Amino acid sequence: MSGSREEYGLLDFENVEGVGDEWEEVDVSDTEADRIARKRDREFLEFRKRIKDAEQFKVEGSVFDDATFAAIYKLVQDGHIDAFGGPLSSGKEASVYEALGPDGTVAVKVYRISASDFKQMRDYLDGDPRFEGIGNDKSKVVLAWVRKEYANMRRARDAGVRVPRPIAVERNVLVMEYVGDDGQRGHRLAEVSVENPETAYEVVREYTRRLYDAGLVHGDLSEYNIVVHEGELYVIDLGQAVTVHHPNSRDFLERDCRNVANFFSRQGYDVTGEEMLAFVTGESE
Template identity: 75%
Template sequence: MTEDFELVAPEAVDSPGDEWEEIDVTDTEADRIARRRDREFNEFRKRIKDSERFKLEESVFDEATYAAIYKLVQDGYIDAFGGPISTGKEANVYTAKSGDRTVAVKVYRINASDFKDMRGYLDGDPRFEGIGQNKRKVVMAWVRKEFANLQRAKQAGVRVPDPIAVERNVLVMEYIATDGDRAKRLNEVHVENPETAYDVVAEYMRRLYDAGLVHGDLSEYNIVFQEGQLVVIDLGQAVTKHHPNAEEFLQRDCENVAAFFARQGMDVTGDQLYESVTDETDR
């Protein structure tokens, strides 16, 4: 892997985001389309279900998921689907065409998502008070949380996938790719200059922290390399610094990152990284 790790600059904004911004989890247009079930939507739904390149099982995706995809197509965010990028217990990610570029479409499962794991990151986040135990609302909140976290991270100068659109449980974002294939994770490449890579990751963690966010699941598995840049991905679980578990999550992130770079031959510890991220004397 190349030794050049280019840092991106923060955007010119007054602040990285409103710490107390509420997230709307009421019915979306997709829910209304699913209830209406007109002929055009039914035809679209059948084409998607029958496509060999984009299989959605009835037991996993509800009617409003089809309607969410339909709405994103209507709004011009998606023109045609490609194949799957990844599949997981909470979401599948697919490529799609949007005009002349390729985007990533992340489809969260409503029925199969790990409800308890999600609640652990949502409970205590002031943006999500009052959601209750409704699973649909929890998943919708999670998707909007990921969209909002990506926006805030980007404003803070952290290289993340550019968030494009969100509809119900479907998120459209920049496809992070190299030579047409998904970008490799840090654990999948040989890091020729671990010192420089570490400095970039540490700086991005500081920028997230200054923007009021803690990633909450940062490791070599959700940092990817693309064209001279390290890109932080999977911000769905990121919490604000006001979350009751934010310090614990940050310490865990620091331990994970430091452990990876220690295996690359560096003399670093999680405690050292934690002090560097939270130290405000040089800010």
């Protein structure tokens, strides 16, 4: 990957009022998708059969329960999805699919409620005022996680961080901007050869600072959660991002800085996690 400062140009950003969206209410009560799944009308049953019979979903039985089908059905009805394509990636907790939206290709991230790492999610949700009172209901925890990712992506974009644009969320399904070309997702930073590590590092460092100034800490930032597409760097996977008021936010931030610095050091640019942390928090100033 070659690049210049112009290619990695930073986004302009709006001034975010206050720090964090920690007081934003996150509703995990029944959605329209839940009501559709319970009602199971003829059109929904036909839609479910059509999706279940599609070749690309035959191995994804653990992902698509009735409520998930209903969530996708609702997103189709609302005009966010016109047609499904094949899978782009599949992990333990979620699978990402290519789909056609009204304005072109979108990415659809579907979380597995049954297979998600409940304990790990609790580590990031506990202590975040947005999610007090959720309790130990696994379904509600996963639904909160998805809505949290949507909210974090919106706040990151407002802060001038290049992330996939969040489009819609319904239950455990998140629709967002597709970062890639013709069925080929953008490459993660770990998958490319970085020919200008200093410039790439400065962009990642600045994005981390903008997140922090907006009251967010990514919490899992590394070369595996940064995507390169058309000479630009995108930060992805913000589901675990916490507000700066989270009791473990400092530990998460220190780990993010250490991971990023270690990666770019291996690319030949001499930097430390401590230097990045001081820049992000303003302590170097």
